[in-house]
Amino acid sequence: xxxxxxxxxxxxxxxxxxxxxxxxxxxxxxxxxxxxxxxxxxxxxxxxxxxxxxxxxxxxxxxxxxxxxxxxxxxxxxxxxxxxxxxxxxxxxxxxxxxxxxxxxxxxxxxxxxxxxxxxxxxxxxxxxxxxxxxxxxxxxxxxxxxxxxxxxxxxxxxxxxxxxxxxxxxxxxxxxxxxxxxxxxxxxxxxxxxxxxxxxxxxxxxxxxxxxxxxxxxxxxxxxxxxxxxxxxxxxxxxxxxxxxxxxxxxxxxxxxxxxxxxxxxxxxxxxxxxxxxxxxxxxxxxxxxxxxxxxxxxxxxxxxxxxxxxxxxxxxxxxxxxxxxxxxxxxxxxxxxxxxxxxxxxxxxxxxxxxxxxxxxxxxxxxxxxxxxxxxxxxxxxx
Numbered sequence: 001x002x003x004x005x006x007x008x009x010x011x012x013x014x015x016x017x018x019x020x021x022x023x024x025x026x027x028x029x030x031x032x033x034x035x036x037x038x039x040x041x042x043x044x045x046x047x048x049x050x051x052x053x054x055x056x057x058x059x060x061x062x063x064x065x066x067x068x069x070x071x072x073x074x075x076x077x078x079x080x081x082x083x084x085x086x087x088x089x090x091x092x093x094x095x096x097x098x099x100x101x102x103x104x105x106x107x108x109x110x111x112x113x114x115x116x117x118x119x120x121x122x123x124x125x126x127x128x129x130x131x132x133x134x135x136x137x138x139x140x141x142x143x144x145x146x147x148x149x150x151x152x153x154x155x156x157x158x159x160x161x162x163x164x165x166x167x168x169x170x171x172x173x174x175x176x177x178x179x180x181x182x183x184x185x186x187x188x189x190x191x192x193x194x195x196x197x198x199x200x201x202x203x204x205x206x207x208x209x210x211x212x213x214x215x216x217x218x219x220x221x222x223x224x225x226x227x228x229x230x231x232x233x234x235x236x237x238x239x240x241x242x243x244x245x246x247x248x249x250x251x252x253x254x255x256x257x258x259x260x261x262x263x264x265x266x267x268x269x270x271x272x273x274x275x276x277x278x279x280x281x282x283x284x285x286x287x288x289x290x291x292x293x294x295x296x297x298x299x300x301x302x303x304x305x306x307x308x309x310x311x312x313x314x315x316x317x318x319x320x321x322x323x324x325x326x327x328x329x330x331x332x333x334x335x336x337x338x339x340x341x342x343x344x345x346x347x348x349x350x351x352x353x354x355x356x357x358x359x360x361x362x363x364x365x366x367x368x369x370x371x372x373x374x375x376x377x378x379x380x381x382x383x384x385x
Contacts, residue, residue: 025318025326025327025328027328027329028316028328028329028331028383028384028385029383029384029385030331030332030338030381030382030383030384031358031382031383031384032082032083032381032382033331033332033333033334033379033380033381033382034083034084034334034379034380035085035334035335035377035378035379035380036059036061036076036078036082036085036362036377036378036379036380037061037074037076037085037087037088037377037378038335038367038370038377038378039087040061040063040074040088040377041063041370041371041372042063042064042065042372042373042374042375042376043061043062043063043074043364043376043377043378044061044062044063044064044065044347044348044364044374044376044378045061045062045065045067045102045347045348045364046059046060046061046168046348046349046350046362046363046364046378047059047060047061047062047073047102047103047104047105047116047168047348047350048060048104048105048106048168048169048350049105049350049351049352049360049361049362050105050106050107050113050147050352051107051352052107052111052113052146052147053111053146054146055079055081056077056078056079056146056147057077057078057081057082057352057360058075058076058077058078058105058113058147059075059076059105059350059362059378060073060074060075060076060103060104060105060115061073061074061076061364061378062074062101062102062103064100064127065130065344065347065374065376066100066130067100067101067102067118067120067130068100068122068127068129068130069094069097069098069099069100069122069124069125069126069127069129070094070097070099070100070125071094071100071101071102072091072092072093072094072101073091073092073101073102073103073117074088074090074091074092075088075089075090075091075092075103075105075147076088076089077089077147081354081360081382082360082380082382085380090150092117094119095119097125098121098122098123098124098125098129099119099120099121099122100119100120100122100130101117101118101119101120102118102120102165103115103116103117103118104116104118104166104167104168105147105168106168106169106170106180107170108142108170108178108207108208109172109178109207109208110207110208112142112143112144112208113142113143113146113147113150114140114141114142114143114170114208115140115141115142115143115150116138116139116140116156116166116168116180117138117139117140117141118136118137118138118165118166119136119137119138119139120134120135120136120163121134121135121136122134133187134163134187135160135161135162135163136158136162136163136164136165137155137158138155138156138158138164138166139152139154139155140152140153140154140155140156140211141153156182156202156211157202157211157212157213157214158184158214159184159186159191159192159195159196159197159214160192161186161187161188161192162184162185162186162187162188162191162192162195162197163184163185163186163187164182164183164184164214165182165183165184165232166180166181166182166202167180167181167182167183167233167234167235167287167289168289168348168350169181169235169236169289169290169350171236171238172238173238173244173271173272174238174242174244174271175271176205177203177204177205177271177272178203178204178207178208179201179202179203179204179236179272180201180202180211181200181201181233181234181235181236182199182200182201182202182214182234183198183199183200183231183232183233183234183248184196184197184198184214185197185198185230194213195213195214196213196214196215196216197214197216198216198217198218198220198231199216199217199218199220199231199232199233199234199248200214200215200216200217200218200234201214201215201217201234201236201272202214202215203215203272215272217234217246217248217266217268217272217275218231218234218246218248218264218266218275218278219266219275219277219278220278222264222277222278222279223277227252228252229250229252229264229278230250230251230252231248231249231250231264231278232248232249232250232251233248233249233286233287233288234246234247234248234249234288235247235288235289235290235300235302236290237290237292237298237300237319237322238292239296239321239322240296242269242271243267243268243269243322244267244268244269244271244272245265245266245267245322245323246265246266246267246268246275247263247264247265247281247283247285247288247290247300248263248264248265248278249261249263249285249286249287249288250262250263250264258305259284259305259306260284261284261305262280262281262282262283262284263280263281263283263284263285263288263302264278264279264280264281265278265279265281265323266278266279283302283304283317283325284304284305284306285300285302285303285304285305285315286302286303286305286312286346286347287302287303287346287347287348287349288300288301288302289301289302289349289350289351290322291351291352291353291359293353293357293359293385294353294355297318297319297320298318298319298320298322299316299317299318299351299359299385300316300317300318300319300325301314301315301316301317301349301350301351301361301363302314302315302317302346302349303315303345303346303347303349304346305346307330307346309330309339309340310340310342310343310345311343312343312344312345312346312347313330313340313345313346314330314331314340314345314346314349314361314363314365315327315329315330315346316328316329316330316331316361316383318385328385331361331363331379331381331383332381333345333365333379334365334379334380334381335365335367335370335377335379336365336366336367340365340366341365341366341367341368342366342368344366344374344376345363345364345365345366346363347364348363348364349361349362349363349364350362354382357384357385358382358383358384358385359382359383359385360380360381360382360383361380361381361383362378362379362380363378363379363380363381364376364377364378364379365377365378365379
C-alpha cells in the first residue's frame with residue numbers, strides 16, 4: 001500500500017491538454033492503492049462496485065476481455081474499504097465453451113445487492129468471436145445476505161436474437177425511478193417488433209422488483225444528415241434541479257481516426273421520458289461511469305483514448321453541473337509505479353464514495369511481468385478529490 005501523497009505528476013500531465021481548463025484544478029491525492037486481484041490470470045473488466053449493508057465492498061471481474069467465449073466471472077470482497085481483498089469466493093462458469101460471461105453488481109434502495117449476469121452466445125470458441133454475431137440474455141440475481149449468496153429473480157426483458165449489454169451502474173431519477181444503462185443491437189436483418197434498439201436504459205418503478213423493456217436515449221443518427229453513430233456504453237449525471245445528462249461512447253471512426261470518437265450527450269427534464277438531440281462533446285472516452293458525491297458534485301471515470309499518458313488510460317474528471325468537466329488525472333497503477341504500462345486499460349471501471357471527498361475506484365491494468373495472454377490484473381485506488 002502507498003502512503004498518502006500528492007500525485008504531483010498528474011498536475012503536470014493535465015497541463016498538456018488544455019491549460020485554461022486545469023489552471024485551478026488541484027491534483028488528485030492518492031491515499032492508498034493496491035491490487036484487487038493479480039492472481040487470476042488475465043483478470044479484466046471490473047463489473048461494478050458496491051458497499052453492502054455491513055460495510056463490505058464487493059466487485060466482480062472476468063478473465064477474458066470482451067466476455068470472450070469460455071470466460072469466467074469472479075466475485076471478491078473487502079472488509080476494510082479496499083485496503084485488502086479476498087480471493088474469489090464466488091466463481092460463475094459458462095454453460096458451454098461458446099458462451100462468454102460478464103457479471104455486474106448494483107445496490108438497490110432496500111440495501112439488497114443485485115447481480116446482472118450476462119450470458120453471451122458466440123458463434124465459435126475463438127477469441128475473434130467477439131467481433132462476430134452474438135446474442136445475450138441478462139439474468140437478475142438478488143442477495144439479501146451482503147453478497148454471500150445470490151438467488152435468481154428473473155431476467156431483464158431483452159430483445160431476442162440480439163446483443164444487449166448493461167454497463168454496471170444504477171441511477172435514481174428525481175421521481176424515484178431506477179435506471180440501469182444499457183444498449184442493444186441486432187445482427188439480424190429485421191428487428192423484433194415491440195423492442196427498442198440503441199443506447200438507453202432499463203427502468204424500474206418499484207425499487208428494482210420489475211423492469212421494463214429498453215428505453216432509447218440517444219437518437220441515432222442525431223440529425224437527418226448526420227452519420228449513424230452506433231451509441232453504446234453510457235453514464236448519467238442526475239442533478240438536484242431534476243435535469244438528467246446522459247453520455248455515450250461511439251466507435252464510428254476507425255483506424256488512425258480513433259481520436260475522433262468523442263462521447264456524445266443529451267439531456268432530459270422529465271425523468272427520462274423525452275431527450276434532447278444528442279450533441280458531440282470534446283471527451284474521447286469509453287465506458288464512462290458517473291458518481292454523485294454527497295456534495296452534489298459529480299465524478300466521472302472513463303478510458304480516455306487521447307490520454308496524455310497513453311491511449312485509453314483510466315482517467316478521472318470532476319464537474320459541478322454535469323456539463324463542464326475538469327480532467328484531474330488518472331489513478332495510481334500499483335504494480336507499475338503509478339504509470340500505465342500499455343494501452344490495454346480503460347475498458348471498464350467503477351467508483352464508490354467513502355465520504356469526506358474520498359472516492360475508491362476499481363479498474364484493470366497491465367503489468368508485463370504477469371503471466372497470461374494479456375498480462376492484466378484488477379487494481380484499486382483510494383483518491384482524495
